[in-house]
Amino acid sequence: MNGILMKNTKKKRCNKFSILMQSMNLVLQYKKSYLISLVALNTILAILPYLTLFISQKLLNMIGSKTEKVFQSVMMLIIVYVVLTTLLICAKSLTDYLSAKYTEYLYMKLNISFTKKCEFLKAKDYENPKMYDALSRAEQQIGVRPINIVKQMIELYKCLISIVVGLTVMAYWDIKIVFLFLILPFFTYKYFDHINKEEFNIVKTRTKDERYSWYISYLLFKDYNIKEIKTFGLYDYFLNQFSNIKEKIYKQNIFLSKKKTIFSILNSFLNVSITLFVYVKTVFEAILGMIPVGSLVLYISSTKKVEEMINSGVHGIFTLSTELMYANFIFEFYDLLNNEKTNTGTEKIDHIDKIELKNVSYEYTSGKSVLKNISCEFNAGHNYAIIGKNGSGKSTLIKLLSGL
Secondary structure (H helix, E strand, C coil), rough: HHHHHHHHHHHHCHHHHHHHHHHHHCCCCCCCCHHHHHHHHHHHHHHHHHHHHHHHHHHHHHHHCCCCCCCHHHHHHHHHHHHHHHCCCCCCHHHHHHHHHHHHHHHHHHHHHHHHHHHCCCCHHHHHHHHHHHHHHHHHHHHHHHHHHHHHHHHHHHHHHHHHHHHHHHHHHHHHHHHHHHHHHHHHHHHHHHHHHHHHHHHHHCCHHHHHHHHHHHHHHCHHHHHHHHHHHCHHHHHHHHHHHHHHHHHHHHHHHHHHHHHHHHHHHHHHHHHHHHHHHHHHHHHCCCCCCCHHHHHHHHHHHHHHHHHHHHHHHHHHHHHHHHHHHHHHHHHHHHHHHHCCCCCCCCCEECCCEEEEEEEECCCCEEEEEEEEEECCCCCCCCCCCCCHHHHHHHHHCCCC
């Protein structure tokens, strides 16, 4: 039954939309007003650049028209342009400040919430490699991934608004240009998503190695351990273990980075080719008098802006996909925590005369038997010493007596 439950849970967690919804629900518990304000500010940041481009177009076309009262009209447009540019600068600065404040606030709240949930962990959970690995992974992600997901969603929203406005401008000129810009991102995302999954699987499988490297660092850098390390000449041994792990991680990261770089170069080349085609087309039409100079500037600038936003959007989707897969570590841990959580009754004991163990045995999840048929008696008012070799079960016995 438990096996079926965990299998179904795993399937559920692999659904990125489900992880996205849970991440958003996690974040939306805190300061919704910040999020709404950021969405509004990013809407302004997406639209204002195109309004300034329209003003530039009008200015250039008006200067070339030689109509009456052109000076007054030009001055009015310049004033509007300055106002819009000032508004854009203020909106950008306010967005940066609010985003930084929101990030710090979420980091604080999410870490506090995670720490509270860990209160339900039992001592045996820390002896369980599966639970301890899940805890380590979740601890690394809780203060980072949900925040990044929200920020990435806002950024994607801004990219989408900007792309829609930009492509609308381009469609007014030539609808075929729109299709050129939309085809390439689809193939780009599919390839990066493949690399993304490969990276995620590598990172997940090396959790044990990373925990071991952290443990070695603890042994080598803390004064509590260094006396024994130096006395028994173990420094080189642990250093070699540490170096092997770090070299393995380095090779994995370089392998993934190389694949990303090669495809990024190819993708950038194709993007530049499309942009170059649009530039040549607009310049050619302007020379033939098919479009005015102001429209030439508008279409070229819009092309550059759309290209930037599409690249940013594709990268954003790829980044969001990565963030969601790592955020999954948090919810996998919460699932394990919920499965382990049991409502145990409490009983008040006023006085203890004796604690007695009869044929007590204990086996860790690794299958290692530590205690076998232990029988002993502890009477109130007496002092006892538990003596034995390393690994004989002294600490385990104390944990059992303490109810841990």
